[in-house]
Amino acid sequence: MGVLKLLKNKATKHTARLVMIMALLAIFSTVLMASYVYRVDIRSYFATAVKDFYFTSNLLTDQENIPTYQISHNWQSNNPATISFELRNYQDPLNASTCDIAYNVKTTPVGSATSGTIIAGGAEGNKKAINLNIPAPQTVAPVEVLVTATATAPYSKILRGKFIITPAISYQLAENADSPLATLEISLAQSTEPTREVTISWPQGAAPDMTNPLVMAAANGGTLDLTSGTLTTTLNTAAVYELIFFKDQAETEYTGVTVSGS
Structure with a gap:
Protein backbone atom coordinates (compact mmCIF):
# COMPACT_ATOMS: atom_id res chain seq x y z
CA MET A 1 0.00 0.00 0.00
CA GLY A 2 2.86 2.40 0.77
CA VAL A 3 4.35 1.79 -2.65
CA LEU A 4 1.02 2.40 -4.42
CA LYS A 5 0.52 5.62 -2.48
CA LEU A 6 4.00 6.81 -3.41
CA LEU A 7 3.40 6.05 -7.10
CA LYS A 8 0.05 7.85 -6.97
CA ASN A 9 1.65 10.96 -5.46
CA LYS A 10 4.39 10.97 -8.14
CA ALA A 11 1.81 10.61 -10.91
CA THR A 12 -0.18 13.53 -9.49
CA LYS A 13 2.92 15.75 -9.32
CA HIS A 14 3.92 14.74 -12.87
CA THR A 15 0.45 15.59 -14.17
CA ALA A 16 0.54 18.96 -12.42
CA ARG A 17 3.91 19.79 -13.94
CA LEU A 18 2.65 18.77 -17.40
CA VAL A 19 -0.44 20.94 -17.05
CA MET A 20 1.71 23.88 -15.93
CA ILE A 21 4.13 23.44 -18.86
CA MET A 22 1.26 23.25 -21.34
CA ALA A 23 -0.28 26.39 -19.86
CA LEU A 24 3.02 28.26 -20.14
CA LEU A 25 3.44 27.10 -23.73
CA ALA A 26 -0.08 28.29 -24.54
CA ILE A 27 0.60 31.70 -22.98
CA PHE A 28 3.96 32.00 -24.78
CA SER A 29 2.38 31.05 -28.10
CA THR A 30 -0.36 33.62 -27.58
CA VAL A 31 2.23 36.34 -26.85
CA LEU A 32 4.25 35.39 -29.94
CA MET A 33 1.17 35.42 -32.14
CA ALA A 34 0.05 38.78 -30.75
CA SER A 35 3.54 40.22 -31.32
CA TYR A 36 3.58 38.91 -34.89
CA VAL A 37 0.14 40.32 -35.63
CA TYR A 38 1.20 43.65 -34.11
CA ARG A 39 4.35 43.79 -36.26
CA VAL A 40 2.37 42.89 -39.37
CA ASP A 41 -0.19 45.60 -38.60
CA ILE A 42 2.55 48.20 -38.00
CA ARG A 43 4.37 47.24 -41.20
CA SER A 44 1.12 47.35 -43.13
CA TYR A 45 0.35 50.77 -41.69
CA PHE A 46 3.76 52.23 -42.58
CA ALA A 47 3.70 50.63 -46.03
CA THR A 48 0.33 52.23 -46.71
CA ALA A 49 1.40 55.57 -45.23
CA VAL A 50 4.65 55.75 -47.21
CA LYS A 51 2.79 54.72 -50.34
CA ASP A 52 0.55 57.78 -49.90
CA PHE A 53 3.54 60.11 -49.30
CA TYR A 54 4.67 62.17 -52.31
CA PHE A 55 7.43 64.78 -52.29
CA THR A 56 8.35 65.82 -55.83
CA SER A 57 9.60 68.76 -57.89
CA ASN A 58 9.41 70.05 -61.43
CA LEU A 59 13.25 70.28 -61.58
CA LEU A 60 14.77 68.31 -58.69
CA THR A 61 14.84 64.52 -58.48
CA ASP A 62 15.50 61.70 -56.00
CA GLN A 63 17.29 59.66 -58.66
CA GLU A 64 21.03 58.90 -58.53
CA ASN A 65 21.66 60.81 -61.77
CA ILE A 66 21.27 64.45 -60.77
CA PRO A 67 19.83 66.68 -63.54
CA THR A 68 21.87 69.72 -64.59
CA TYR A 69 20.35 73.02 -65.72
CA GLN A 70 22.08 76.05 -67.21
CA ILE A 71 20.81 79.57 -66.70
CA SER A 72 22.38 82.95 -67.46
CA HIS A 73 22.59 86.04 -65.31
CA ASN A 74 24.06 89.50 -65.71
CA TRP A 75 26.49 89.52 -62.78
CA GLN A 76 27.46 93.09 -63.68
CA SER A 77 24.06 94.28 -62.46
CA ASN A 78 25.28 93.67 -58.87
CA ASN A 79 22.07 91.73 -58.24
CA PRO A 80 22.10 88.08 -57.14
CA ALA A 81 21.03 85.38 -59.56
CA THR A 82 17.79 83.52 -58.81
CA ILE A 83 17.15 79.78 -59.02
CA SER A 84 13.41 79.04 -59.17
CA PHE A 85 11.55 75.74 -59.00
CA GLU A 86 8.56 74.04 -57.37
CA LEU A 87 8.20 71.55 -54.53
CA ARG A 88 5.04 69.46 -54.73
CA ASN A 89 3.08 67.08 -52.51
CA TYR A 90 1.80 65.01 -55.43
CA GLN A 91 3.03 62.65 -58.09
CA ASP A 92 0.16 63.35 -60.47
CA PRO A 93 -3.42 64.69 -60.14
CA LEU A 94 -4.61 61.29 -58.88
CA ASN A 95 -1.84 60.69 -56.32
CA ALA A 96 -1.37 63.37 -53.65
CA SER A 97 -0.05 63.24 -50.08
CA THR A 98 -2.65 63.11 -47.33
CA CYS A 99 -0.37 64.72 -44.75
CA ASP A 100 1.44 68.04 -44.31
CA ILE A 101 5.08 67.89 -45.46
CA ALA A 102 7.78 69.90 -43.66
CA TYR A 103 10.85 70.62 -45.79
CA ASN A 104 14.09 72.57 -45.94
CA VAL A 105 16.14 73.64 -48.95
CA LYS A 106 19.83 74.51 -49.09
CA THR A 107 22.41 75.42 -51.74
CA THR A 108 26.10 74.51 -51.84
CA PRO A 109 28.70 75.90 -51.99
CA VAL A 110 26.97 79.31 -52.01
CA GLY A 111 23.45 80.65 -51.94
CA SER A 112 20.44 81.14 -49.71
CA ALA A 113 18.35 78.55 -47.87
CA THR A 114 14.68 78.24 -46.96
CA SER A 115 12.19 75.99 -45.21
CA GLY A 116 8.45 75.59 -44.95
CA THR A 117 5.45 73.27 -45.08
CA ILE A 118 3.36 72.00 -47.97
CA ILE A 119 -0.20 71.69 -46.69
CA ALA A 120 -2.03 68.43 -47.39
CA GLY A 121 -4.98 68.40 -49.71
CA GLY A 122 -5.75 70.44 -52.77
CA ALA A 123 -7.95 69.34 -55.63
CA GLU A 124 -4.89 68.02 -57.46
CA GLY A 125 -2.32 68.46 -54.69
CA ASN A 126 -0.42 71.51 -53.49
CA LYS A 127 2.95 73.05 -54.37
CA LYS A 128 5.35 75.70 -53.13
CA ALA A 129 7.33 78.09 -55.36
CA ILE A 130 10.97 78.20 -54.23
CA ASN A 131 13.30 81.09 -55.10
CA LEU A 132 16.94 80.93 -54.03
CA ASN A 133 19.43 83.80 -54.34
CA ILE A 134 22.98 83.14 -55.53
CA PRO A 135 25.49 85.95 -54.87
CA ALA A 136 27.82 87.22 -57.59
CA PRO A 137 31.26 85.61 -57.74
CA GLN A 138 34.47 87.57 -57.14
CA THR A 139 35.23 87.44 -60.86
CA VAL A 140 32.71 87.10 -63.68
CA ALA A 141 32.65 83.37 -64.33
CA PRO A 142 30.21 80.44 -64.35
CA VAL A 143 28.95 79.40 -60.90
CA GLU A 144 27.92 75.79 -60.18
CA VAL A 145 25.38 75.25 -57.39
CA LEU A 146 23.90 72.04 -55.96
CA VAL A 147 20.36 72.47 -54.62
CA THR A 148 19.13 69.94 -52.03
CA GLN A 172 37.95 89.22 -73.49
CA LEU A 173 40.49 91.53 -75.09
CA ALA A 174 43.21 89.45 -76.71
CA GLU A 175 46.86 90.12 -75.96
CA ASN A 176 48.04 92.69 -78.46
CA ALA A 177 51.58 93.87 -77.65
CA ASP A 178 53.60 94.38 -80.84
CA SER A 179 50.40 94.36 -82.91
CA PRO A 180 48.61 97.30 -84.52
CA LEU A 181 45.27 95.70 -83.64
CA ALA A 182 43.46 94.79 -80.42
CA THR A 183 40.62 92.28 -80.81
CA LEU A 184 37.65 92.30 -78.45
CA GLU A 185 35.44 89.20 -78.27
CA ILE A 186 31.97 89.48 -76.69
CA SER A 187 29.88 86.41 -75.78
CA LEU A 188 26.21 86.55 -74.88
CA ALA A 189 24.77 83.48 -73.17
CA GLN A 190 21.53 81.83 -74.17
CA SER A 191 18.57 83.50 -72.52
CA THR A 192 14.81 83.67 -72.52
CA GLU A 193 15.29 87.19 -73.88
CA PRO A 194 16.21 87.25 -77.60
CA THR A 195 18.35 90.40 -77.35
CA ARG A 196 20.28 92.40 -74.78
CA GLU A 197 21.45 96.02 -74.74
CA VAL A 198 25.23 96.24 -74.45
CA THR A 199 27.55 99.18 -73.78
CA ILE A 200 31.22 99.08 -74.83
CA SER A 201 33.70 101.54 -73.33
CA TRP A 202 37.33 102.01 -74.30
CA PRO A 203 40.13 104.32 -73.13
CA GLN A 204 42.29 106.57 -75.26
CA GLY A 205 45.02 104.92 -77.28
CA ALA A 206 42.85 103.12 -79.85
CA ALA A 207 39.80 103.61 -82.06
CA PRO A 208 37.12 101.05 -83.00
CA ASP A 209 36.71 99.75 -86.53
CA MET A 210 34.05 102.07 -87.96
CA THR A 211 33.00 99.46 -90.55
CA ASN A 212 32.07 96.93 -87.85
CA PRO A 213 28.28 96.28 -87.71
CA LEU A 214 28.25 96.98 -83.95
CA VAL A 215 29.76 100.42 -84.45
CA MET A 216 27.59 101.20 -87.47
CA ALA A 217 24.42 100.24 -85.58
CA ALA A 218 25.41 102.51 -82.69
CA ALA A 219 26.21 105.35 -85.08
CA ASN A 220 22.86 104.98 -86.81
CA GLY A 221 21.09 104.86 -83.46
CA GLY A 222 22.87 107.93 -82.13
CA THR A 223 24.56 105.99 -79.31
CA LEU A 224 28.16 106.26 -80.54
CA ASP A 225 30.35 108.76 -78.69
CA LEU A 226 33.94 108.73 -79.98
CA THR A 227 34.94 111.57 -77.68
CA SER A 228 34.12 109.72 -74.47
CA GLY A 229 34.86 106.33 -76.02
CA THR A 230 31.49 104.60 -75.62
CA LEU A 231 28.87 102.95 -77.79
CA THR A 232 25.60 101.25 -76.96
CA THR A 233 23.93 98.71 -79.21
CA THR A 234 21.50 95.79 -79.10
CA LEU A 235 22.97 92.31 -79.57
CA ASN A 236 21.39 88.90 -79.94
CA THR A 237 21.72 86.45 -77.07
CA ALA A 238 23.37 83.06 -77.60
CA ALA A 239 25.86 84.74 -79.94
CA VAL A 240 29.51 85.81 -80.16
CA TYR A 241 30.69 89.16 -81.55
CA GLU A 242 34.08 90.59 -82.43
CA LEU A 243 35.26 94.19 -82.55
CA ILE A 244 38.72 95.32 -83.67
CA PHE A 245 40.45 98.40 -82.28
CA PHE A 246 43.20 100.21 -84.19
CA LYS A 247 45.95 101.08 -81.74
CA ASP A 248 47.90 104.34 -81.66
CA GLN A 249 51.08 102.51 -80.63
CA ALA A 250 51.58 98.99 -81.94
CA GLU A 251 54.35 98.03 -79.50
CA THR A 252 52.33 98.62 -76.30
CA GLU A 253 49.69 96.40 -74.70
CA TYR A 254 46.29 98.07 -75.05
CA THR A 255 43.92 97.36 -72.14
CA GLY A 256 40.97 98.89 -70.30
CA VAL A 257 38.11 97.98 -72.65
CA THR A 258 34.93 97.07 -70.73
CA VAL A 259 31.56 95.63 -71.75
CA SER A 260 28.40 95.94 -69.66
CA GLY A 261 24.76 95.15 -70.27
CA SER A 262 21.28 95.68 -68.95
Missing part, protein backbone atom coordinates in the same frame (compact mmCIF):
# COMPACT_ATOMS: atom_id res chain seq x y z
CA ALA A 149 15.50 69.82 -50.86
CA THR A 150 14.78 67.53 -47.90
CA ALA A 151 11.39 66.46 -46.58
CA THR A 152 11.83 66.29 -42.79
CA ALA A 153 8.37 65.20 -41.63
CA PRO A 154 6.44 62.96 -41.47
CA TYR A 155 8.96 61.01 -43.59
CA SER A 156 12.37 61.80 -45.02
CA LYS A 157 13.07 62.18 -48.73
CA ILE A 158 15.82 64.06 -50.58
CA LEU A 159 15.56 65.79 -53.96
CA ARG A 160 18.55 67.30 -55.76
CA GLY A 161 19.40 69.34 -58.83
CA LYS A 162 22.51 71.05 -60.20
CA PHE A 163 22.44 74.56 -61.66
CA ILE A 164 25.22 76.20 -63.67
CA ILE A 165 24.85 79.98 -63.79
CA THR A 166 26.76 81.45 -66.71
CA PRO A 167 27.47 85.17 -67.15
CA ALA A 168 24.90 86.77 -69.43
CA ILE A 169 27.74 88.81 -70.93
CA SER A 170 31.40 87.86 -70.97
CA TYR A 171 34.23 89.44 -72.92
Whole structure:
Protein backbone atom coordinates (compact mmCIF):
# COMPACT_ATOMS: atom_id res chain seq x y z
CA MET A 1 0.00 0.00 0.00
CA GLY A 2 2.86 2.40 0.77
CA VAL A 3 4.35 1.79 -2.65
CA LEU A 4 1.02 2.40 -4.42
CA LYS A 5 0.52 5.62 -2.48
CA LEU A 6 4.00 6.81 -3.41
CA LEU A 7 3.40 6.05 -7.10
CA LYS A 8 0.05 7.85 -6.97
CA ASN A 9 1.65 10.96 -5.46
CA LYS A 10 4.39 10.97 -8.14
CA ALA A 11 1.81 10.61 -10.91
CA THR A 12 -0.18 13.53 -9.49
CA LYS A 13 2.92 15.75 -9.32
CA HIS A 14 3.92 14.74 -12.87
CA THR A 15 0.45 15.59 -14.17
CA ALA A 16 0.54 18.96 -12.42
CA ARG A 17 3.91 19.79 -13.94
CA LEU A 18 2.65 18.77 -17.40
CA VAL A 19 -0.44 20.94 -17.05
CA MET A 20 1.71 23.88 -15.93
CA ILE A 21 4.13 23.44 -18.86
CA MET A 22 1.26 23.25 -21.34
CA ALA A 23 -0.28 26.39 -19.86
CA LEU A 24 3.02 28.26 -20.14
CA LEU A 25 3.44 27.10 -23.73
CA ALA A 26 -0.08 28.29 -24.54
CA ILE A 27 0.60 31.70 -22.98
CA PHE A 28 3.96 32.00 -24.78
CA SER A 29 2.38 31.05 -28.10
CA THR A 30 -0.36 33.62 -27.58
CA VAL A 31 2.23 36.34 -26.85
CA LEU A 32 4.25 35.39 -29.94
CA MET A 33 1.17 35.42 -32.14
CA ALA A 34 0.05 38.78 -30.75
CA SER A 35 3.54 40.22 -31.32
CA TYR A 36 3.58 38.91 -34.89
CA VAL A 37 0.14 40.32 -35.63
CA TYR A 38 1.20 43.65 -34.11
CA ARG A 39 4.35 43.79 -36.26
CA VAL A 40 2.37 42.89 -39.37
CA ASP A 41 -0.19 45.60 -38.60
CA ILE A 42 2.55 48.20 -38.00
CA ARG A 43 4.37 47.24 -41.20
CA SER A 44 1.12 47.35 -43.13
CA TYR A 45 0.35 50.77 -41.69
CA PHE A 46 3.76 52.23 -42.58
CA ALA A 47 3.70 50.63 -46.03
CA THR A 48 0.33 52.23 -46.71
CA ALA A 49 1.40 55.57 -45.23
CA VAL A 50 4.65 55.75 -47.21
CA LYS A 51 2.79 54.72 -50.34
CA ASP A 52 0.55 57.78 -49.90
CA PHE A 53 3.54 60.11 -49.30
CA TYR A 54 4.67 62.17 -52.31
CA PHE A 55 7.43 64.78 -52.29
CA THR A 56 8.35 65.82 -55.83
CA SER A 57 9.60 68.76 -57.89
CA ASN A 58 9.41 70.05 -61.43
CA LEU A 59 13.25 70.28 -61.58
CA LEU A 60 14.77 68.31 -58.69
CA THR A 61 14.84 64.52 -58.48
CA ASP A 62 15.50 61.70 -56.00
CA GLN A 63 17.29 59.66 -58.66
CA GLU A 64 21.03 58.90 -58.53
CA ASN A 65 21.66 60.81 -61.77
CA ILE A 66 21.27 64.45 -60.77
CA PRO A 67 19.83 66.68 -63.54
CA THR A 68 21.87 69.72 -64.59
CA TYR A 69 20.35 73.02 -65.72
CA GLN A 70 22.08 76.05 -67.21
CA ILE A 71 20.81 79.57 -66.70
CA SER A 72 22.38 82.95 -67.46
CA HIS A 73 22.59 86.04 -65.31
CA ASN A 74 24.06 89.50 -65.71
CA TRP A 75 26.49 89.52 -62.78
CA GLN A 76 27.46 93.09 -63.68
CA SER A 77 24.06 94.28 -62.46
CA ASN A 78 25.28 93.67 -58.87
CA ASN A 79 22.07 91.73 -58.24
CA PRO A 80 22.10 88.08 -57.14
CA ALA A 81 21.03 85.38 -59.56
CA THR A 82 17.79 83.52 -58.81
CA ILE A 83 17.15 79.78 -59.02
CA SER A 84 13.41 79.04 -59.17
CA PHE A 85 11.55 75.74 -59.00
CA GLU A 86 8.56 74.04 -57.37
CA LEU A 87 8.20 71.55 -54.53
CA ARG A 88 5.04 69.46 -54.73
CA ASN A 89 3.08 67.08 -52.51
CA TYR A 90 1.80 65.01 -55.43
CA GLN A 91 3.03 62.65 -58.09
CA ASP A 92 0.16 63.35 -60.47
CA PRO A 93 -3.42 64.69 -60.14
CA LEU A 94 -4.61 61.29 -58.88
CA ASN A 95 -1.84 60.69 -56.32
CA ALA A 96 -1.37 63.37 -53.65
CA SER A 97 -0.05 63.24 -50.08
CA THR A 98 -2.65 63.11 -47.33
CA CYS A 99 -0.37 64.72 -44.75
CA ASP A 100 1.44 68.04 -44.31
CA ILE A 101 5.08 67.89 -45.46
CA ALA A 102 7.78 69.90 -43.66
CA TYR A 103 10.85 70.62 -45.79
CA ASN A 104 14.09 72.57 -45.94
CA VAL A 105 16.14 73.64 -48.95
CA LYS A 106 19.83 74.51 -49.09
CA THR A 107 22.41 75.42 -51.74
CA THR A 108 26.10 74.51 -51.84
CA PRO A 109 28.70 75.90 -51.99
CA VAL A 110 26.97 79.31 -52.01
CA GLY A 111 23.45 80.65 -51.94
CA SER A 112 20.44 81.14 -49.71
CA ALA A 113 18.35 78.55 -47.87
CA THR A 114 14.68 78.24 -46.96
CA SER A 115 12.19 75.99 -45.21
CA GLY A 116 8.45 75.59 -44.95
CA THR A 117 5.45 73.27 -45.08
CA ILE A 118 3.36 72.00 -47.97
CA ILE A 119 -0.20 71.69 -46.69
CA ALA A 120 -2.03 68.43 -47.39
CA GLY A 121 -4.98 68.40 -49.71
CA GLY A 122 -5.75 70.44 -52.77
CA ALA A 123 -7.95 69.34 -55.63
CA GLU A 124 -4.89 68.02 -57.46
CA GLY A 125 -2.32 68.46 -54.69
CA ASN A 126 -0.42 71.51 -53.49
CA LYS A 127 2.95 73.05 -54.37
CA LYS A 128 5.35 75.70 -53.13
CA ALA A 129 7.33 78.09 -55.36
CA ILE A 130 10.97 78.20 -54.23
CA ASN A 131 13.30 81.09 -55.10
CA LEU A 132 16.94 80.93 -54.03
CA ASN A 133 19.43 83.80 -54.34
CA ILE A 134 22.98 83.14 -55.53
CA PRO A 135 25.49 85.95 -54.87
CA ALA A 136 27.82 87.22 -57.59
CA PRO A 137 31.26 85.61 -57.74
CA GLN A 138 34.47 87.57 -57.14
CA THR A 139 35.23 87.44 -60.86
CA VAL A 140 32.71 87.10 -63.68
CA ALA A 141 32.65 83.37 -64.33
CA PRO A 142 30.21 80.44 -64.35
CA VAL A 143 28.95 79.40 -60.90
CA GLU A 144 27.92 75.79 -60.18
CA VAL A 145 25.38 75.25 -57.39
CA LEU A 146 23.90 72.04 -55.96
CA VAL A 147 20.36 72.47 -54.62
CA THR A 148 19.13 69.94 -52.03
CA ALA A 149 15.50 69.82 -50.86
CA THR A 150 14.78 67.53 -47.90
CA ALA A 151 11.39 66.46 -46.58
CA THR A 152 11.83 66.29 -42.79
CA ALA A 153 8.37 65.20 -41.63
CA PRO A 154 6.44 62.96 -41.47
CA TYR A 155 8.96 61.01 -43.59
CA SER A 156 12.37 61.80 -45.02
CA LYS A 157 13.07 62.18 -48.73
CA ILE A 158 15.82 64.06 -50.58
CA LEU A 159 15.56 65.79 -53.96
CA ARG A 160 18.55 67.30 -55.76
CA GLY A 161 19.40 69.34 -58.83
CA LYS A 162 22.51 71.05 -60.20
CA PHE A 163 22.44 74.56 -61.66
CA ILE A 164 25.22 76.20 -63.67
CA ILE A 165 24.85 79.98 -63.79
CA THR A 166 26.76 81.45 -66.71
CA PRO A 167 27.47 85.17 -67.15
CA ALA A 168 24.90 86.77 -69.43
CA ILE A 169 27.74 88.81 -70.93
CA SER A 170 31.40 87.86 -70.97
CA TYR A 171 34.23 89.44 -72.92
CA GLN A 172 37.95 89.22 -73.49
CA LEU A 173 40.49 91.53 -75.09
CA ALA A 174 43.21 89.45 -76.71
CA GLU A 175 46.86 90.12 -75.96
CA ASN A 176 48.04 92.69 -78.46
CA ALA A 177 51.58 93.87 -77.65
CA ASP A 178 53.60 94.38 -80.84
CA SER A 179 50.40 94.36 -82.91
CA PRO A 180 48.61 97.30 -84.52
CA LEU A 181 45.27 95.70 -83.64
CA ALA A 182 43.46 94.79 -80.42
CA THR A 183 40.62 92.28 -80.81
CA LEU A 184 37.65 92.30 -78.45
CA GLU A 185 35.44 89.20 -78.27
CA ILE A 186 31.97 89.48 -76.69
CA SER A 187 29.88 86.41 -75.78
CA LEU A 188 26.21 86.55 -74.88
CA ALA A 189 24.77 83.48 -73.17
CA GLN A 190 21.53 81.83 -74.17
CA SER A 191 18.57 83.50 -72.52
CA THR A 192 14.81 83.67 -72.52
CA GLU A 193 15.29 87.19 -73.88
CA PRO A 194 16.21 87.25 -77.60
CA THR A 195 18.35 90.40 -77.35
CA ARG A 196 20.28 92.40 -74.78
CA GLU A 197 21.45 96.02 -74.74
CA VAL A 198 25.23 96.24 -74.45
CA THR A 199 27.55 99.18 -73.78
CA ILE A 200 31.22 99.08 -74.83
CA SER A 201 33.70 101.54 -73.33
CA TRP A 202 37.33 102.01 -74.30
CA PRO A 203 40.13 104.32 -73.13
CA GLN A 204 42.29 106.57 -75.26
CA GLY A 205 45.02 104.92 -77.28
CA ALA A 206 42.85 103.12 -79.85
CA ALA A 207 39.80 103.61 -82.06
CA PRO A 208 37.12 101.05 -83.00
CA ASP A 209 36.71 99.75 -86.53
CA MET A 210 34.05 102.07 -87.96
CA THR A 211 33.00 99.46 -90.55
CA ASN A 212 32.07 96.93 -87.85
CA PRO A 213 28.28 96.28 -87.71
CA LEU A 214 28.25 96.98 -83.95
CA VAL A 215 29.76 100.42 -84.45
CA MET A 216 27.59 101.20 -87.47
CA ALA A 217 24.42 100.24 -85.58
CA ALA A 218 25.41 102.51 -82.69
CA ALA A 219 26.21 105.35 -85.08
CA ASN A 220 22.86 104.98 -86.81
CA GLY A 221 21.09 104.86 -83.46
CA GLY A 222 22.87 107.93 -82.13
CA THR A 223 24.56 105.99 -79.31
CA LEU A 224 28.16 106.26 -80.54
CA ASP A 225 30.35 108.76 -78.69
CA LEU A 226 33.94 108.73 -79.98
CA THR A 227 34.94 111.57 -77.68
CA SER A 228 34.12 109.72 -74.47
CA GLY A 229 34.86 106.33 -76.02
CA THR A 230 31.49 104.60 -75.62
CA LEU A 231 28.87 102.95 -77.79
CA THR A 232 25.60 101.25 -76.96
CA THR A 233 23.93 98.71 -79.21
CA THR A 234 21.50 95.79 -79.10
CA LEU A 235 22.97 92.31 -79.57
CA ASN A 236 21.39 88.90 -79.94
CA THR A 237 21.72 86.45 -77.07
CA ALA A 238 23.37 83.06 -77.60
CA ALA A 239 25.86 84.74 -79.94
CA VAL A 240 29.51 85.81 -80.16
CA TYR A 241 30.69 89.16 -81.55
CA GLU A 242 34.08 90.59 -82.43
CA LEU A 243 35.26 94.19 -82.55
CA ILE A 244 38.72 95.32 -83.67
CA PHE A 245 40.45 98.40 -82.28
CA PHE A 246 43.20 100.21 -84.19
CA LYS A 247 45.95 101.08 -81.74
CA ASP A 248 47.90 104.34 -81.66
CA GLN A 249 51.08 102.51 -80.63
CA ALA A 250 51.58 98.99 -81.94
CA GLU A 251 54.35 98.03 -79.50
CA THR A 252 52.33 98.62 -76.30
CA GLU A 253 49.69 96.40 -74.70
CA TYR A 254 46.29 98.07 -75.05
CA THR A 255 43.92 97.36 -72.14
CA GLY A 256 40.97 98.89 -70.30
CA VAL A 257 38.11 97.98 -72.65
CA THR A 258 34.93 97.07 -70.73
CA VAL A 259 31.56 95.63 -71.75
CA SER A 260 28.40 95.94 -69.66
CA GLY A 261 24.76 95.15 -70.27
CA SER A 262 21.28 95.68 -68.95
